[in-house]
Amino acid sequence: MKVPLLDLKRQYATIRQEIDGAIREVVESQVFIKGPKVAELEAKVAEYCGTKRAVGVASGTDALLLSLMAYGIGRGDEVITTPYTFFATAGSVARLGAVPVFVDVERATYNLDPALVEAAVTPRTKAIIPVHLYGQCVDMDPLMEIAAKHGLVVIEDACQSIGSEYKGKRAGAIGHVGCFSFFPSKNLGAYGDGGMVTTNDPAIADKLVSLREHGQTEKYFYWTVGANSRLDSLQAAILLVKLRHLDAWSDGRSRNAERYNARFAGTAVGTPHREPHCRHIYNQYMVRVRERDALEAHLKANGIGCALYYPMPLHLQTCFKDLGYKEGDLPESEAAARETLSIPVFTELTTEELDYVADTVLAFRGRA
Secondary structure, three states: OEEEOOOOHHHHHOOOOOOOOHHHHHHHHHHOOHHHHHHHHHHHHHHHHHOOEEEEEEHHHHHHHHHHHHHOOOOOOEEEEOOOOOOOHHHHHHOOOOEEEOOEEEEOOOOOOHHHHHHOOOOOOEEOOOOOHHOOOOOOOHHHHOOOOOOOEEEEEEEOOOEEEEEOOEEOOOOOOOEOOOOOOOOOOOOOEEEEEEEOHHHHHHHHHHEHHHHHHHHEEEOOOOEEOOOHHHHHHHHHHHHOOHHHHHHHHHHHHHHHHHOOOOOOOOOOOOOOOOOOOOOOOEOOOOOOOHHHHHHOOOEOOOOOOOOHHHHHHHHHHHHHOOOOOOHHHHHHHHHHEEEEOOOOOOOOHHHHHHHHHHHHHHHH
């Protein structure tokens, strides 16, 4: 049996008529930039996340970058974040001449450890970027308290976590802004790149609208240098269709995760930890074993798709060597990078496929 890590063709088969109709509507309108579909998606994402505004942008990376720009973060400023995340989180900080300050993660959740954050605050600190990794929110209450105490901006990197919840609040509605990615493999994925920023601050939302169009205030007049970072109408139309199905898909991933959890219970296979006050949407399902690379080879040899997420944490990347970090500085991030592996969890998996994956993982553990 072959089981892919993700099969978007199966998802498309369930919504083909809706998607094809939405694309046809945009093509017939010939309105590809901005337009009513983008505005409608912004309104629906804001409603879904529980914020006053949402601003469509070209990617999750741009959502982070423009959010930092909207708050005036630039050269010499420090931004506290996690090293165990996709590159865009810290890369967006560095692109503006600001300095990423890496703080270690919690062992159980792989999320930024709030207990370590305040010690990293200096007079140059301007923001914190918590990353809601793999579909579960960071413990946000203590982070928001630290931010209020020191006058810091909190930019939620929710690129893997649309629909996840923390104490009844949705990701993207807890900090000052929330950043989302619609990369095709996300739980809410476009058919290309796309992103969104959510906020309850209308002034920041207006800045973001300007920044995504080169800093324009009115046609051909600019208050700052922005970017060309618009979400296009085709992607918005596709996302409007998919948004209607998002909660059902997330619930399906959760059911699949629970099946794995039951199969791996009492074994040496580490499974995702879900905090009781959180809704986990399982953008990825991560197993943890000491012989991670051997397990990866074993799964691939048996036709099972799997993936390494972040095999080298950001503080050890060559491009950040001037920051002065060394191996051993952030041990939980380094251990997670060595020991974790993503296995298939997408909604359309069959029971037989889930059990085949679990059986294959357990067979490896029995051999090891």
